[in-house]
Amino acid sequence: MSLSTLSLTVFLGVAVRLAACSTDKCASLGAQILVPNSTILMHNYFLNGTTIDLPGTVESCGGPNLKANATANLCRLVFTITTSPSSEIQLEAWLPDSHNWNGKVLATGNGGIGGCIDYATMQNGVGLGFASFGTNSGHNGSIGYDFFLNQPEVINDFGHRAIHIEAGFSKELVHQYYGARATKTYYAGCSTGGRQGFQTAHLYPEDFDGMLLGSPGVDWLRVVASKGILARRIGWPYLNSSAYVRPEQWPAIVEAQIREFDSLDGVTDGIIDEPTKHRFDPESLVCGTGLLNSSRCLSPQQVESVRRAYEPIVSASGQIVYPAFELGSKTDVFSENQENGTARLSYTILEDFWRGAVFNNTDWTPEDFNESDMDFAVSVNPGQVNAAEKDLSSFYRRGGKIISYHGRNDETVTSALSEQFFTGVQAVLNITLQDMHSFYRLFFLPGMHHCSGGLSPWSIGNAQKYPYDKTLLDSKHNALMALVNWVENGTAPEIIIGTKYENDIIGGSITAQRTYCSYPMVSRWDGIGDGNLATSWECA
Numbered sequence: 001m002s003l004s005t006l007s008l009t010v011f012l013g014v015a016v017r018l019a020a021c022s023t024d025k026c027a028s029l030g031a032q033i034l035v036p037n038s039t040i041l042m043h044n045y046f047l048n049g050t051t052i053d054l055p056g057t058v059e060s061c062g063g064p065n066l067k068a069n070a071t072a073n074l075c076r077l078v079f080t081i082t083t084s085p086s087s088e089i090q091l092e093a094w095l096p097d098s099h100n101w102n103g104k105v106l107a108t109g110n111g112g113i114g115g116c117i118d119y120a121t122m123q124n125g126v127g128l129g130f131a132s133f134g135t136n137s138g139h140n141g142s143i144g145y146d147f148f149l150n151q152p153e154v155i156n157d158f159g160h161r162a163i164h165i166e167a168g169f170s171k172e173l174v175h176q177y178y179g180a181r182a183t184k185t186y187y188a189g190c191s192t193g194g195r196q197g198f199q200t201a202h203l204y205p206e207d208f209d210g211m212l213l214g215s216p217g218v219d220w221l222r223v224v225a226s227k228g229i230l231a232r233r234i235g236w237p238y239l240n241s242s243a244y245v246r247p248e249q250w251p252a253i254v255e256a257q258i259r260e261f262d263s264l265d266g267v268t269d270g271i272i273d274e275p276t277k278h279r280f281d282p283e284s285l286v287c288g289t290g291l292l293n294s295s296r297c298l299s300p301q302q303v304e305s306v307r308r309a310y311e312p313i314v315s316a317s318g319q320i321v322y323p324a325f326e327l328g329s330k331t332d333v334f335s336e337n338q339e340n341g342t343a344r345l346s347y348t349i350l351e352d353f354w355r356g357a358v359f360n361n362t363d364w365t366p367e368d369f370n371e372s373d374m375d376f377a378v379s380v381n382p383g384q385v386n387a388a389e390k391d392l393s394s395f396y397r398r399g400g401k402i403i404s405y406h407g408r409n410d411e412t413v414t415s416a417l418s419e420q421f422f423t424g425v426q427a428v429l430n431i432t433l434q435d436m437h438s439f440y441r442l443f444f445l446p447g448m449h450h451c452s453g454g455l456s457p458w459s460i461g462n463a464q465k466y467p468y469d470k471t472l473l474d475s476k477h478n479a480l481m482a483l484v485n486w487v488e489n490g491t492a493p494e495i496i497i498g499t500k501y502e503n504d505i506i507g508g509s510i511t512a513q514r515t516y517c518s519y520p521m522v523s524r525w526d527g528i529g530d531g532n533l534a535t536s537w538e539c540a
């Protein structure tokens with residue numbers, strides 16, 4: 001036997017012993033974990049590279065054939081935690097072996113109307129050595145309303161409680177499992193996950209040391225309501241009215257915006273870098289100008305509808321309460337609202353949440369939805385779900401850090417909301433921009449859709465996107481690493497470099513990169529270099 005074969009055998013022997021030892025620990029310690037109000041449902045040990053079947057997952061969360069990858073040797077523990085006499089949350093812990101544990105916790109949030117565990121971020125987290133956690137936020141599923149009907153405590157879990165419970169539970173569980181406390185506790189989420197994060201920073205500032213908050217749906221009720229209000233502004237549900245703008249007309253309208261505004265940022269790349277800087281006049285698309293043919297062009301009433309679709313949302317009393325829809329973004333969320341010629345909102349969250357949580361009324365339908373329905377929901381604020389509170393002073397004072405990012409081509413949560421939220425927090429805290437940058441940094445990604453996707457180099461280690469590119473796991477290219485570097489090394493991120501892969505396959509061959517900047521700085525082409533190189537973009 002050669003020396004190298006011998007050492008390999010020894011090495012494998014050790015690895016197998018360690019795995020066996022961890023399996024025992026997962027079974028014995030896992031089963032003994034004692035956290036108040038919790039019941040353990042499952043403890044299983046998985047070897048790195050094996051598949052984790054998730055057959056308990058409901059259909060709207062991708063089940064029952066959903067699978068995940070064990071990205072490390074890990075102990076998977078599944079718990080139910082009672083949160084009130086009439087509610088419970090599902091919580092999962094994926095724990096790497098002690099010698100692979102980086103000493104930290106990574107907790108995750110949800111998307112949309114909640115109810116699906118964020119396995120994508122958990123897989124990334126455990127692969128990096130984090131003890132990683134996920135929750136269903138108190139109900140199962142991303143479609144439906146029955147779980148909220150007459151269930152105020154379930155709404156409380158989704159609204160504001162689940163992530164707080166997850167934070168406390170994760171710290172306690174890690175202490176019991178590893179016999180040591182986590183050195184740092186992180187959170188990563190996008191969309192509703194971003195909302196949950198900002199809300200936790202406001203209500204429970206001690207929960208996390210660092211938070212990565214993508215495309216955050218703060219002011220969540222208005223984010224959702226805006227889809228219904230815009231649908232009404234373009235004539236819905238009267239599909240035959242002369243003011244209704246049909247689904248097939250919208251791609252032509254959006255193309256016209258891109259034609260008009262794309263090049264104004266110095267680069268013609270199909271991307272409107274700063275959509276809030278422009279005003280779109282649909283008059284040029286009226287029938288007769290020849291710009292659009294007879295099946296796409298707009299009648300005078302439709303011109304008026306399109307104009308109104310790009311105006312900000314106002315309350316019943318006429319106050320502007322939510323920013324305008326993003327120019328250059330796909331409009332389906334408010335314009336694709338028919339099925340077989342019957343009016344039907346495609347953005348199901350509106351009907352589900354108003355039916356189940358706002359009105360507690362199975363008969364309610366959104367055909368008459370208007371500003372009064374939005375204002376009513378905001379005044380009730382079921383489960384404190386809205387999360388528009390800008391007072392992050394306690395989080396700021398305790399030294400917490402937030403990295404937020406937002407695509408500028410976001411059809412679900414208009415990116416102007418992040419701009420307003422950032423400046424709103426600054427106003428409430430009454431601190432300088434320098435002080436803001438000492439704890440909260442916002443990065444806009446022109447061209448990125450909601451949370452991920454789009455024409456631009458959008459991959460920055462986005463929350464809810466698996467896998468990470470293992471060759472770009474550094475604080476310049478991966479936002480979670482940038483956050484860790486900030487929290488633990490004190491180095492604030494000045495830039496983040498985004499990457500575009502061929503066919504958007506993360507980790508595949510790289511076709512472009514771009515430098516993104518800490519708001520209010522913006523990413524500008526230097527006017528000379530190759531636009532596909534990060535070095536050709538600078539912060540202005």
Ligand SMILES: *[C@@H]1O[C@H](CO)[C@@H](O)[C@H](O)[C@H]1NC(C)=O
Nearest residue numbers: 056057088090136138139140
């Ligand atoms: C959610 O689904 C899990 C199975 O994955 C089940 O154990 C749990 O009871 C369900 N929770 C609710 C609130 O229905």
Ligand SMILES: *[C@@H]1O[C@H](CO)[C@@H](O)[C@H](O)[C@H]1NC(C)=O
Nearest residue numbers: 149150151152359360361362
């Ligand atoms: C919800 O509606 C049901 C049926 O009308 C009613 O019995 C119940 O009290 C309502 N619950 C709440 C919280 O309003």
Ligand SMILES: *[C@@H]1O[C@H](CO)[C@@H](O)[C@H](O)[C@H]1NC(C)=O
Nearest residue numbers: 237238239240241341342343
């Ligand atoms: C629209 O008009 C068509 C025929 O012109 C009719 O079949 C359809 O029911 C109408 N739809 C609505 C929603 O009024």
Ligand SMILES: *[C@@H]1O[C@H](CO)[C@@H](O)[C@H](O)[C@H]1NC(C)=O
Nearest residue numbers: 251252292293294295296297
């Ligand atoms: C009108 O233009 C659209 C988009 O360019 C095209 O798909 C459609 O076939 C055209 N229709 C007619 C009647 O020319």
Ligand SMILES: *[C@@H]1O[C@H](CO)[C@@H](O)[C@H](O)[C@H]1NC(C)=O
Nearest residue numbers: 315316368369370371372373
């Ligand atoms: C909304 O509709 C209701 C009737 O369904 C009406 O009473 C209310 O005035 C409307 N609000 C606005 C702002 O139009």
Ligand SMILES: *[C@@H]1O[C@H](CO)[C@@H](O)[C@H](O)[C@H]1NC(C)=O
Nearest residue numbers: 338339340341342343344345
């Ligand atoms: C529309 O038609 C499709 C195909 O015939 C059918 O599966 C679907 O249920 C219909 N939707 C509605 C709302 O009737």
Ligand SMILES: *[C@@H]1O[C@H](CO)[C@@H](O)[C@H](O)[C@H]1NC(C)=O
Nearest residue numbers: 426427428429430431432435
């Ligand atoms: C904000 O801070 C400035 C400078 O520290 C101070 O002069 C001012 O009174 C503060 N404003 C409020 C509303 O607290």
Ligand SMILES: *[C@@H]1O[C@H](CO)[C@@H](O)[C@H](O)[C@H]1NC(C)=O
Nearest residue numbers: 474475481482484485488489
């Ligand atoms: C923190 O600093 C150390 C020492 O410079 C470095 O090796 C490490 O990569 C940094 N952490 C992150 C997440 O960048």
